[in-house]
Amino acid sequence: MRGKRLHILFFALPYFTIFILMHSCMTFRMSHREVDEYFKSKNVAGSQHHYKTDVCTIHYAQAGDENKPLVLFVHGSPGSLSAFIDFLADSVLLNKALLITTDRPGFGHSNFGIAETSLEKQAAALKPILEKYKANRPVILVGHSLGGPVIAQLAMDYPELVDGLVFVAASIDPSLEPDELWFRAPLATPFLSWILPRSFRASNEEIYQLEPQLENMLPRWKEIKCPVVFIQGKKDQFVPPENAEFAKKMMVNTSVEIVMKEDMDHFVPWSDPELIRNAILNLLRD
Numbered sequence: 001m002r003g004k005r006l007h008i009l010f011f012a013l014p015y016f017t018i019f020i021l022m023h024s025c026m027t028f029r030m031s032h033r034e035v036d037e038y039f040k041s042k043n044v045a046g047s048q049h050h051y052k053t054d055v056c057t058i059h060y061a062q063a064g065d066e067n068k069p070l071v072l073f074v075h076g077s078p079g080s081l082s083a084f085i086d087f088l089a090d091s092v093l094l095n096k097a098l099l100i101t102t103d104r105p106g107f108g109h110s111n112f113g114i115a116e117t118s119l120e121k122q123a124a125a126l127k128p129i130l131e132k133y134k135a136n137r138p139v140i141l142v143g144h145s146l147g148g149p150v151i152a153q154l155a156m157d158y159p160e161l162v163d164g165l166v167f168v169a170a171s172i173d174p175s176l177e178p179d180e181l182w183f184r185a186p187l188a189t190p191f192l193s194w195i196l197p198r199s200f201r202a203s204n205e206e207i208y209q210l211e212p213q214l215e216n217m218l219p220r221w222k223e224i225k226c227p228v229v230f231i232q233g234k235k236d237q238f239v240p241p242e243n244a245e246f247a248k249k250m251m252v253n254t255s256v257e258i259v260m261k262e263d264m265d266h267f268v269p270w271s272d273p274e275l276i277r278n279a280i281l282n283l284l285r286d
Contacts, residue, residue, distance in 0.1 A: 221251050
């Protein structure tokens with residue numbers, strides 16, 4: 001019997017090791033030290049900050065002149081502020097704006113692994129950043145993937161704090177959400193959610209609840225009155241390109257510029273950062 005147990009333990013050990021490595025490696029975040037070292041390596045005077053809200057503790061990094069216009073970057077799912085960290089070392093943008101990239105609730109160092117499925121509450125959690133720099137006009141928000149509906153919610157709920165939006169491969173049309181309930185629903189239950197790395201756990205929970213959240217936003221798109229740029233690749237396998245046309249159709253009280261690239265996929269911040277930079281610069285000029 002003892003030999004059998006040892007055999008089972010020996011057989012299971014590699015799988016248990018892989019499971020632990022998944023949880024430790026698939027975090028999609030940089031440590032505080034890694035962020036500091038990144039700024040140092042780029043010779044950028046960046047800094048990190050935290051603040052508490054009713055939703056969670058929010059962590060963000062910033063670089064640039066605090067007296068210049070604000071650009072706030074909001075990452076997708078899963079992800080963290082590291083998704084946009086390279087933009088904080090962009091010399092062109094640093095000369096024009098205060099640049100902030102934040103960990104959304106449930107990711108990075110903002111209550112890591114504990115999802116906040118309400119877009120309204122996510123927007124409320126990021127509002128203090130906009131309030132802190134509300135004098136830094138214009139204030140431009142950049143949202144990638146699921147960060148897109150978050151910045152839209154911010155513009156709907158706090159229009160007095162937002163002057164421009166850059167959607168990057170953003171999931172905003174509820175009718176285009178993929179039918180993934182067959183696997184997301186079980187993984188969102190307490191019985192099975194523990195098997196997922198914490199970043200994927202938070203991601204699964206918020207994506208599972210995204211479609212009804214987007215449906216709630218349908219009557220409110222007409223409330224957005226600040227200029228909008230929507231960047232989208234036609235080879236995006238995660239977000240259908242038709243989301244760009246949805247933006248144009250729904251935001252009837254503002255200008256919506258669509259930047260569509262034939263050979264671009266979902267990972268625009270890494271593959272085509274110049275498109276985001278150009279959109280920001282254009283909105284700053286407006």
